[in-house]
Amino acid sequence: MAIPQPASGDPMWAGKDASKGRLVVMICGVGGPGGGYPGDARVAYVSNGAEAPVVPQVSPAELARQAIDQMGLSAPDIRLAPPADSPYGATIGFPVWMWSARSEATTGPVIRTATAGTVSVTAIAKLARITWSMGDGATKACAGPGTPFTEDRAGLASPDCGHVYLTKASSGAFAIAATGHWEISWSGGGMSDSEAMDLTSSARLPVREIRTLNSGEDGHE
Template identity: 60%
Template sequence: MWGGHDPQEGALKFQMCQGDGAALPWPRVVFAPNGQPAAAPQVSPAELAQQAIAELGIEAPDIRLAPPGDSPHGATVGFPVWMWTARRPATTGPISKTAAAGGISVTVTAALESVTWAMGDGAVVTCAGPGTPFTEDQAGRPSPTCGHVYSQSSSPGFSIAATGHWRIRWSGAGQGATDSMDLTSRAQLAVREIRTLNTHVRGG
């Protein structure tokens, strides 16, 4: 705890440092020689970047489906399902945050790169970006960017997991790096099968 210092030569001081309104990875305990103030804590750009990343407020995909998951009929075997995430800064980006302390500042920017959809029937679909929102005039057509067709039914519904893959870049104080983050949300979608019966009636 004393870091090789003689307890008779000074004291341990408890320090808390604030940066941009939020606590950095302190408190820290430092040694202060007798009669001298404790040295000001030093913050690294990487520490500031981690603070800013924690404050970005990015979220897992805000799942949207067509047909919607709360539809009384659900999807239909053989017909296209559209998948996308609602577009907000927190769900698709780009979103930025700056943290500053100790005379330096770091800016972090995050953007959604792709979404991986586990459709519950064993299929996994990876879509570049958030997907295309469905509109009624596209009924019966496949999504141009992110869709799936079920080949089997499920009355309880298939459990769908959407994982958003974020790319995070930070820079400041002459340094910088790239990081990634994966966030997952879930939904349920019932899938029914429509059966047709052909009959032939002979005339008398």
Template identity: 40%
Template sequence: MYEETCTYDNGLTEFAEVRNVWRATPPSVAAVDPAVLAQQAVDKMLLRGPEIGIVPKPGGMGLVGMPVYMWTERGPETYGPNVASASAGGVTVTATAKVQRIAWQMGDGKTVTCTTPGTPYKPSYGKRPSPDCGHRYTRPSTAGSYHVVATSTWAIDWQATTGQSGRLTQTRQSTVDIRVGELQAVGS
């Protein structure tokens, strides 16, 4: 004797019918692919691009040669860890996503790759460069501003209750525009 559950959806309400069924042989059960469940777990996550923190601040003006600090806020949606699970057919997969690196395209042809969330700038740092995620512009933003693109690479490790495991990778982007000017001293 086996218990059979069938679900129906008429577009407004979902119904489930449960009944006992007599069979001489067990019903065939399609094998559950843990990789498919892993993708379903990832689909439940909200993974975003970096929540950009940058100095000079958008709307302000930076200077050629001065340090630029870049960072992202740390949270499950912007840096991780972000955890979700999916189950089917007696198999459960748990996926954990964390940002592996952030590639900052600085708008001047240079790319800075950071493996940390970066350090938020504080005025007490003065002219010191960022200890883990920084840049210096060598010329002013002649087209009005530099368009900065920050791309997070999320590493998503998953583990199934069957012992199988794997890794998925996804990327997310955020952008910001900053202005950089040049200061020249005029002597008398």
């Protein structure tokens, strides 16, 4: 859209010579003409005989959203030792291991790029930490996905993400929630920004108590 010739001293022209060019208003709309992004408008001076600059029809922020939507990020894929589906579950006073099964969607990093015309935006998502709510009032913040349990470590505590129950649940099992905290950054089209995303999954872990009986030499308690 061209702007009419100015009155003397019009500040919109910022000292430009109206006889040698024109001002045009450029409006960026998401998704092409008639799109829903009306706020990114600016005025540009175009010399006589020159073509007006090409107006990008998708904002970098919208391309960033498209790239993030392509990531398919997931909540932690909960793994426990003892496992949640075991007949007895965990035992009071004994270590429980927590971790997330590793995949691009659950532990990252994930990189995706969205492009419209000559503008490309790349987004990178990284799992910063996982917060575990253990159901007994305790929470555990683990810096990463945690260390998978192996049988040769039976009886040992997890080196980076574990818990010990001191009581059993009144319902027989504790409700566990694992929240993955993602940090997402993007750049392209002359812009950059960052955001956070939290995704939560859940499981239930039975917790039992083992009672020992001491017998005297006569065989009675």
